[in-house]
Every structure is written in structure tokens, then in C-alpha cells.
Amino acid sequence: MLKQQSLIDFTLHHADNTLILAQRNAEWCGHGPILEQDIAITNISLDLLGQARNFYQYAAQLLNEGETGGDTVTEDTLAYHRTEREFKNCLLVEQPNGDWGQTILRQFLFSTYQYLLYTALQKSNDEQLVAIAAKGLKETTYHRRWSSEWVIRLGDGTEESRERMLHAIEELWMYSGELFMPAEYEISAAEKGFGVDVSSLKNEWMQKVNAVFEEATLPVPEKTFFQKGGKEGKHTEHLGYILTELQYMQKTYPGAEW
Amino acid sequence: MNAITDDTNEIGKIRSILEQVNDPEVPVLSVIDLGIVREIKPSGEEIEIIITPTYSGCPAMDVISLNIKMALLAEGYKKVTVKNVLSPAWTTDWMTERGKQKLKEYGIAPPNIKQQVCNHEEFEADEAVQCPHCNSYHTQRVSEFGSTACKALYKCLDCKEPFDYFKCH
Numbered sequence: 001m002l003k004q005q006s007l008i009d010f011t012l013h014h015a016d017n018t019l020i021l022a023q024r025n026a027e028w029c030g031h032g033p034i035l036e037q038d039i040a041i042t043n044i045s046l047d048l049l050g051q052a053r054n055f056y057q058y059a060a061q062l063l064n065e066g067e068t069g070g071d072t073v074t075e076d077t078l079a080y081h082r083t084e085r086e087f088k089n090c091l092l093v094e095q096p097n098g099d100w101g102q103t104i105l106r107q108f109l110f111s112t113y114q115y116l117l118y119t120a121l122q123k124s125n126d127e128q129l130v131a132i133a134a135k136g137l138k139e140t141t142y143h144r145r146w147s148s149e150w151v152i153r154l155g156d157g158t159e160e161s162r163e164r165m166l167h168a169i170e171e172l173w174m175y176s177g178e179l180f181m182p183a184e185y186e187i188s189a190a191e192k193g194f195g196v197d198v199s200s201l202k203n204e205w206m207q208k209v210n211a212v213f214e215e216a217t218l219p220v221p222e223k224t225f226f227q228k229g230g231k232e233g234k235h236t237e238h239l240g241y242i243l244t245e246l247q248y249m250q251k252t253y254p255g256a257e258w
Numbered sequence: 259m260n261a262i263t264d265d266t267n268e269i270g271k272i273r274s275i276l277e278q279v280n281d282p283e284v285p286v287l288s289v290i291d292l293g294i295v296r297e298i299k300p301s302g303e304e305i306e307i308i309i310t311p312t313y314s315g316c317p318a319m320d321v322i323s324l325n326i327k328m329a330l331l332a333e334g335y336k337k338v339t340v341k342n343v344l345s346p347a348w349t350t351d352w353m354t355e356r357g358k359q360k361l362k363e364y365g366i367a368p369p370n371i372k373q374q375v376c377n378h379e380e381f382e383a384d385e386a387v388q389c390p391h392c393n394s395y396h397t398q399r400v401s402e403f404g405s406t407a408c409k410a411l412y413k414c415l416d417c418k419e420p421f422d423y424f425k426c427h
């Protein structure tokens with residue numbers, strides 16, 4: 001794979017991950033269980049959206065350099081004009097919010113991964129990726145701590161909250177493996193020194209998850225068949241619905257600005 | 259007068275103009291107090307200002323860029339460009355002492371010094387945050403996230419007042 005192509009795909013993968021999770025979390029706006037947590041989840045959404053913008057802006061710059069040298073590609077065209085099969089986000093982030101426990105668990109599994117990813121990206125040979133990750137790492141550190149505390153609170157909480165967390169694990173665990181199964185562009189990205197070998201992050205991720213689950217008195221599933229495909233554009237049915245809402249305005253009124 | 263002192267004078271003048279440009283979300287702080295102005299590059303009638311965002315998703319950045327531009331154009335500068343750079347990442351340690359003082363007077367607890375805290379491991383104790391109203395350290399975190407990306411919610415267990423804490427970042 002050409003360096004430029006894998007750099008673009010790698011950047012878009014992380015842009016899509018953060019955009020889709022931002023969109024999912026934003027669905028909670030005005031619906032959080034209590035005001036403070038409504039504010040927390042939408043703050044996390046905003047951080048992720050900011051990270052997505054940084055990745056999209058960089059991808060747009062790379063695409064424009066590669067092709068016409070113009071400025072036809074922008075962060076907006078990448079977010080609003082691409083179709084489902086062109087999105088490279090992992091399956092975990094597009095899963096429905098479910099109840100608060102499910103949203104919390106999704107955030108915890110993802111933030112724990114993202115924390116390790118952004119830490120590893122500090123050694124990338126691509127200056128802009130280092131900058132975006134360094135900025136994002138500070139935010140992700142908060143997300144990880146916040147979601148860890150909630151996993152513990154709910155897992156080791158009441159009978160009801162524990163049931164819900166067990167259900168959340170059942171719903172989401174099968175999508176966690178994909179985070180560490182590299183797509184072709186991730187393998188190429190790692191070889192060329194700007195990306196991260198995601199499979200190498202799995203052990204540390206497991207340790208982190210184990211520690212929090214133990215505190216939360218939640219069982220870590222032993223063996224599971226892991227779903228994958230999102231990184232290559234093969235998504236669950238949910239992404240189509242997310243994009244329909246997210247892209248509605250631009251599809252209905254192309255180029256509209258306000 | 260040589261070119262270097264000319265530039266130094268010019269930068270000082272621009273700085274004092276930027277001290278009048280406030281953060282739209284925390285209006286007691288100027289962009290200088292906040293520490294987001296990283297470089298001022300005058301060259302004749304043209305100026306380039308380099309700023310860095312506080313948080314990746316800070317929605318105030320576009321307005322801040324615009325306000326910086328407007329303030330300098332109003333002072334007669336002809337061509338002003340404001341450039342956003344991500345690296346090095348902003349930290350609350352870049353906030354001025356004056357800025358921290360102003361925050362406290364406004365009722366927002368200023369960020370602690372980074373070396374003292376900023377351990378974000380999940381099982382660590384919370385940092386000690388001083389109540390901006392009664393100066394007590396007997397305070398409790400209500401939520402890690404507040405009304406803007408840069409703040410957390412606290413309450414004072416002595417004077418019972420809730421307050422915002424500008425997070426150490």
C-alpha cells in the first residue's frame with residue numbers, strides 16, 4: 001500500500017471513530033439520567049467531535065495535496081458526503097446507546113483503547129498525528145477515568161445496575177476485539193512508522209479492563225467470537241441510521257451554510 | 259533603533275491590544291491570560307498571530323480568532339491572519355497569574371499547578387481544590403465535567419456554595 005493512501009485511510013479511520021462516537025453520545029443531550037451526567041456525556045461528545053475535526057482536516061489536506069492541489073475536499077465533505085461503505089469506524093462506536101450502563105461500557109472500552117492508542121501515537125513519525133494525539137490524550141484521560149468510575153459504580157452497585165452491566169457486556173464485548181485486529185492500512189501505517197500496531201495494545205488494554213472489572217465485581221468474558229469489518233466499511237445496520245440523521249441537512253440542502 | 263527593538267515594541271503593542279480580547283465563554287479572561295496566544299509575528303503592516311485551542315472541541319476558537327482579527331483591524335493593522343496550531347498542546351500552566359486571580363474573583367476556582375496533580379488514574383484521590391468563596395479546601399467534586407469543556411463542578415462542604423473549577427489540564 002502506498003504511504004499516502006495508508007496515511008489517508010489511517011487518519012480517516014480515527015476521524016470516523018471519533019465522529020460516530022461523538023454523534024452517539026450527543027443523542028443523550030437532554031436525556032441524561034441526571035443533569036451533571038447529561039453535561040458529562042455531551043462534554044465527552046464535544047471532545048470527540050473536536051478530535052474528529054482535527055483528523056478530518058488533516059485527511060482533507062492530504063487528499064487535496066494528492067489530487068488536484070485544490071481545496072475541493074474539506075472536513076465537511078468528508079463527514080457529510082461519504083456513504084456508509086466509505087466509513088472506516090470500528091463497529092463498537094456505532095452500537096446503539098441502549099441504557100446508561102451500555103453507553104458507559106462502550107465509552108469505557110473505547111476510551112481505554114484510545115488512551116493507549118494516543119500514547120503510542122506520540123512516537124509516530126508524522127508530526128500532525130503526534131499533535132492531534134497529544135491534544136486528544138489529555139481529554140481521553142478524563143473520559144477513561146470518568147467511565148471507569150461509572151463501570152465500578154454500576155457493576156458493584158445495586159442488583160438492578162449490576163444486571164444492566166452484565167447485559168451491556170453481553171451486547172458489546174463481541175465488538176471490542178476489532179479494536180486490536182489491524183486493517184490493511186493499519187498494518188501498513190505501523191510498518192511505515194506513522195501508525196500503531198494495534199494488536200500490541202491488547203495486553204495492556206486487557207489489564208486495564210481486568211482491573212476495573214475486578215473492582216466492579218464484573219466477570220471478564222473468557223472466550224468470544226469477535227465481530228469485525230467496520231474498519232473496511234462493512235458495518236452493522238446501525239451506521240446507516242446514524243448517517244441518515246447526521247447527513248440529513250447536507251443531503252437535503254447540498255452546500256447549505258448557516 | 260534597529261529592527262529587533264522595533265519588533266519587540268510592536269509585539270508589546272499587539273499584546274496589549276490582545277489583552278482586551280476576552281474568551282467568550284469565560285469573559286473575565288483575556289486570550290493572553292488564558293495562554294492560548296503562542297506567537298505574534300509582525301511584518302510591516304501584516305501580522306500573523308498563532309493561537310492554540312484549549313480543548314480539541316472548544317467551540318469558542320472560531321469566535322476567538324474572529325475577535326482577535328477585529329480588534330487588530332480596529333487598531334489600524336491592514337492584514338491580520340490568525341493561525342491555529344495544535345502542538346505543543348495547551349496546558350493550564352500557561353495561564354497567567356493575573357488570569358488565575360481574575361478567575362478566583364469571578365467565582366471560578368483557578369487550575370492547580372500541573373505538577374501537583376493531574377494524576378488521572380481512576381483509583382487515585384481527588385486533588386484538593388480551594389473554594390473560591392471561603393478559601394476552604396474542604397470541598398468535593400460533583401462532576402468531572404462542567405458548563406464548558408475546561409471546567410468541572412465542585413461544592414464547598416464548609417460554606418455550602420457550589421462552584422466551577424477550571425480543570426488542571
